[in-house]
Amino acid sequence: MIAIVDYGVGNIRNVQRAFEKLNLEVTVTRDIGQLDQAKAIILPGVGAFRDAIANLKKYNLIECLQRNAQKGTWIIGICLGMQLLYQRSYEDGEYEGLGLLRGDIVKFDDSQLKVPHMGWNRLIKQKEDALGRNLGDNEYVYFVHSYYVKTEDNSPILFTSSYGVEVAAIVRKDNIIGMQFHPEKSGAVGAKILENLKELIV
Amino acid sequence: MITKRIIPCLDVRDGRVVKGTKFTDIKDVDDPVVLADFYAKTGADELVFYDITASNENRDIFLDIVRRTADTVDIPFTIGGGIRSLEDFDRLMKAGADKVSVNSAAVKDPQLIREAALRYGSQCVVLSMDVKKNAFGRWDVYIQGGRDNTGLDAIAWAKQGVALGAGEIVLNCIDTDGVKNGYALDITREICDSVRVPVIASGGAGTMEHFYDVLTKANADAALSASVFHYKEIEIRDLKDYLKEKGVEVRC
Numbered sequence: 001m002i003a004i005v006d007y008g009v010g011n012i013r014n015v016q017r018a019f020e021k022l023n024l025e026v027t028v029t030r031d032i033g034q035l036d037q038a039k040a041i042i043l044p045g046v047g048a049f050r051d052a053i054a055n056l057k058k059y060n061l062i063e064c065l066q067r068n069a070q071k072g073t074w075i076i077g078i079c080l081g082m083q084l085l086y087q088r089s090y091e092d093g094e095y096e097g098l099g100l101l102r103g104d105i106v107k108f109d110d111s112q113l114k115v116p117h118m119g120w121n122r123l124i125k126q127k128e129d130a131l132g133r134n135l136g137d138n139e140y141v142y143f144v145h146s147y148y149v150k151t152e153d154n155s156p157i158l159f160t161s162s163y164g165v166e167v168a169a170i171v172r173k174d175n176i177i178g179m180q181f182h183p184e185k186s187g188a189v190g191a192k193i194l195e196n197l198k199e200l201i202v
Numbered sequence: 203m204i205t206k207r208i209i210p211c212l213d214v215r216d217g218r219v220v221k222g223t224k225f226t227d228i229k230d231v232d233d234p235v236v237l238a239d240f241y242a243k244t245g246a247d248e249l250v251f252y253d254i255t256a257s258n259e260n261r262d263i264f265l266d267i268v269r270r271t272a273d274t275v276d277i278p279f280t281i282g283g284g285i286r287s288l289e290d291f292d293r294l295m296k297a298g299a300d301k302v303s304v305n306s307a308a309v310k311d312p313q314l315i316r317e318a319a320l321r322y323g324s325q326c327v328v329l330s331m332d333v334k335k336n337a338f339g340r341w342d343v344y345i346q347g348g349r350d351n352t353g354l355d356a357i358a359w360a361k362q363g364v365a366l367g368a369g370e371i372v373l374n375c376i377d378t379d380g381v382k383n384g385y386a387l388d389i390t391r392e393i394c395d396s397v398r399v400p401v402i403a404s405g406g407a408g409t410m411e412h413f414y415d416v417l418t419k420a421n422a423d424a425a426l427s428a429s430v431f432h433y434k435e436i437e438i439r440d441l442k443d444y445l446k447e448k449g450v451e452v453r454c
Contacts, residue, residue: 013298014272047323114398116325116369119423120205120247120453140205140453142278144325162203185278185300187242 002201003038004028005065007055015044015078018184021191022198030059040201041065041073045080049091049105049147052080062098069100074175074201079145082171082178091147100176103151113164116146121161121181123169123189129158131172133196141169141186141193148180205453206417206445207247207424208438209402210431212237214283215254217263223432235270241431242275245438247453249275250303250372250426253283265297272298282330282372291318295326303328303372306345309352309359312366319367324399329368331359333389334376341389348376356389357396364397371397372426374404380429382408390420402426410436410444417450 004016006028019026019042027034035041043065045052056062069075077085086097089105097105108115120140125132143161149168151157156173160166161181170193171178177197183190213220218232225231228240238249251271253264271279281294282303294302308315308329318327332344333356341356360371373393375386385406394401400423403416407427416422430436442452 017273018276046326110398114400114423117204118325118370118400119207121203122205138454143204144278146325182278185276187276190276 001034001038002026002040002042003035004042004044005035005056005061006030007052007059007061012044014182014184015042018190018194022194024198024202030061032060032064035061035064035068038068038073041068041075043075043077043081043084045078045082045084046144047080049080049083049089049097050093050095052084053089053095053097056084056098065098066100069098069176072175074177075100076197076201077178078184079180079182082180083145083147083149085176085178086149086151089147101151101156101171101173101178102153103149105147106150107147109164110146116144117148117163117167118144120186121163121167121169123159123161125159126154127158129172130200131170131177131193131196132158133199134192135159135189135196139189139192141181141183141189143167143169143181145180203451204423205247205451206422207402208245208413208441208452209248209250209424209426210241210246210438211250211252211404211426211428213252213254213428214264214267216260217255217267219432220254221428221432224434234267235274237432238271238279239274241438242277245442245454246277247424248277249279251279251281251283253281255284265293268294268297268299280328282328288314288317288321291322295322301326301328301370303330305330305332308363309343309345309354312362315363315366315368319369324367324369327368328370328372329360329363330372330374331356331363332374332376333386335389341392344376357392360393360397364399368399370400370402372402372404373422375406378406379404381406382430384408384412385416385420385422385425387415387420390416390422394421394423400424408435410441413441414445414448414450417445418448 159170278300280301343354403422
């Protein structure tokens, strides 16, 4: 069973639908017992980092997610969900994240760029991985975000996109996976990435 | 870098696409969801739906279209037309819209932009503006479907809207709309230079060159059109091939 964490942020229906289209058994839940049973845990997310992490705390999910990550359960963060996987965020303050990946979440330089980074941008391959199977050099995905990952540890970065800086677009460290863009809104390319993800996690 | 976007616009009245379409190869083309899915599969980067239903009774029909679109279409879409309150935002976002655009209601109550941005984030709030050049060569903002001149200056209003939290602007020029003589490049350029959010140009597309001009000379981030796509005068794939050949970064 795949669990989508229901922690009160954003519209998770689109993510749920995308996984259902893959014929996966999907449960939307914040129940710790159910999350502990899941083969893969999806952290979706639209909204602010502060609210997201506060809600995870409120529902006692921080320790649950960290424990499951340790245990080897797939943890998959999408958009804000990916940012939550990192150590800390500087979105309107300074907040601690789940710390499953090393790095900080910082804002794009809005004196130089239009922020949010919104629209279709190209994926640039940095590293071979099953998650990037059949992805060519000219694949576009849909981004909407104002903050990005700044890290000294580039080893988990599979794909980047270029927006003033190199944006970590897809990351993977063993069972921890993050996507900064919205695969569920990225047309055929998004569907291909989710197919690859399915092969990996089932 | 990020691509320039091509956005077909669907005007919906009482649950059906209006403004006419000329499709023979897809069935039930007046169903907005069928047409939206067709555009998504043939290269559209995003979609905009305007609800031009006059009566309140048919609002549920439109909500159902939003839900079915979210179920079917795997690219982002914006809903506009008749949004008056935060409750309207709520209903549409819950039904699956990615963004909601406000026009007249935002002029009457600019705080609506701020409240919606605080609740959903700026990326979900689109300020749609209808503008027309006045006798002094400045551009005025019109509301109520282009009927009432508010006397607001277009550039000042765009800046204010962004300061309040709008994450994107749709700029529709009343004079060029439906004329097919090209987008209003001057005001589009001015708005693009005045705000640091994406600007979608609307109104006036008749040829592929018009798209090229507004995306390069006026520096718009996206170009929106209805009739050239509905009447199949321009196919999105051909348009993107053309733009790519001319050096514009597009998603092909």
